[in-house]
Amino acid sequence: MFDRPLDEDQATEILRPVWPDAVVTDIRARTGGQLSSVYEVRCAEPARSVIVKLYADQWRWKQAKEVHVYRLLQAGGVVPIPVILRVEPDIGPLGCACTVMTTLPGQPLSHISIYLDDAQLAHVYRQLGAALAAIHHIELSAYGYLTTRILDPEPDNTAYMTRQFTKKLAEFEQLGGDSALHAAIRAYVAKRTHLFRRCEAPVLCHNDFHEGNVLVQQDAGNWTVTGFIDVENAAAADPLLDLAKTDYYAIRGNPVKRAALAQGYGPLPDDWSERSTLYRLYHALELWDWFASIGETTPLPGIADDIRGLI
Structure with a gap:
């Protein structure tokens, strides 16, 4: 810290x-x-x-x-x-x-979301979907981690995501992750690499678009999104990778949030659900690696359970 x-x-x-x-x-x-x-x-x-x-x-x-x-x-x-x-x-x-x-007005959505009913949640999550769609209109030249340029750019999503999964699986193994779970993740991804090809072009992805980074304020009884912050994880990637991170970090299986996010975002490809599962697996694996790397072991069993549920 x-x-x-x-x-x-x-x-x-x-x-x-x-x-x-x-x-x-x-x-x-x-x-x-x-x-x-x-x-x-x-x-x-x-x-x-x-x-x-x-x-x-x-x-x-x-x-x-x-x-x-x-x-x-x-x-x-x-x-x-x-x-x-x-x-x-x-x-x-x-x-x-x-x-x-x-300073943007408002407070983090994470501070008030537990107090919102389904109608209010849907209203806010439609705005989140629209915000992500606006970000994803910014096209970039290659796939990769973004700084002031794209680092180690890859020409296609298959090369980029294969590299990322390989890297995160190696970290999982080095950090003491369960060997059986490691093998299961690797096998699951190997059977689904064809899904990476479905992305035709890289776009700007916030890559951390969860309730803690979205600001809201109440206006005439409704909660309105006033902006978003913390773009330090941004990447050039498949827009569905970004949506899947919001799904894994914020939606957590809530059908009201998921439906509203998709509605606000606009048309999604027919294979959205299958690709989202693959990308949520990536985010869970990455999160496990992060906590393990800083010695924070408390969340690890829960994340490992998430991974088992996804595969």
């Missing part, structure tokens, strides 16, 4: 190139993580708030990626998204990289 404190004097200095007369009145820690410390900085003059992200030294490249992806989204007409106000690879007194961006 990267936890870099930020005081009012430091925040004022960071904001000075943006607003020379900024008067900082409050600093509130927002959800951070392994990569960055995130703060909402509120100002009396001008009367607005901004998000300040401070990056650990080894994750400076993630800062550049985030800025690049937000600019791709802006160029593609995808709104609402944060506007980048300042990017610094090194704030001297703090000894870390810093990004300043506008």
Whole structure:
């Protein structure tokens, strides 16, 4: 966990190139993580708030990626998204990289979704589907992980997903995953590699579009999506890979959410369900590897059960 404190004097200095007369009145820690410390900085003059992200030294490249992806989204007409106000690879007194961006209104969907009835959930998830569809209108030149460019680009989805499954299976084995489950995953994927060919072109994928990264606010009794954040996992891939991650992380078998997401997204291919299962397997495997790699063992049995259920 990267936890870099930020005081009012430091925040004022960071904001000075943006607003020379900024008067900082409050600093509130927002959800951070392994990569960055995130703060909402509120100002009396001008009367607005901004998000300040401070990056650990080894994750400076993630800062550049985030800025690049937000600019791709802006160029593609995808709104609402944060506007980048300042990017610094090194704030001297703090000894870390810093990004300043506008604050989107609302709160994470994850904070309120358990209180929504089926009609309200469907209303919100149709908006999520429409947001993903807008992101996926941005076509890219090759398949691969995205930074400020596509790393190790692959010309087709079969090559890309075969490489990714091979990598994640190797990590699963190295991290002590069950050998029988490893063999079962490998066999399941081997019989379904033909499904990868169904994707005709890579698009921009958010690749972390779950309820914690979607902001909502109540408007005339309805919950409205006000934007989305955290594009640091973005990739160039099959759009169904992105939908499947939302399915695995957020829908979790809820038929109301799944139907509404699909309705909001628009027409899906006939083999959506079969391809989604294959991609959800990938996301579950990747998540198992991630928790195992950081020594967080508590979630591993549950994820392994998810994998068994999928195959």
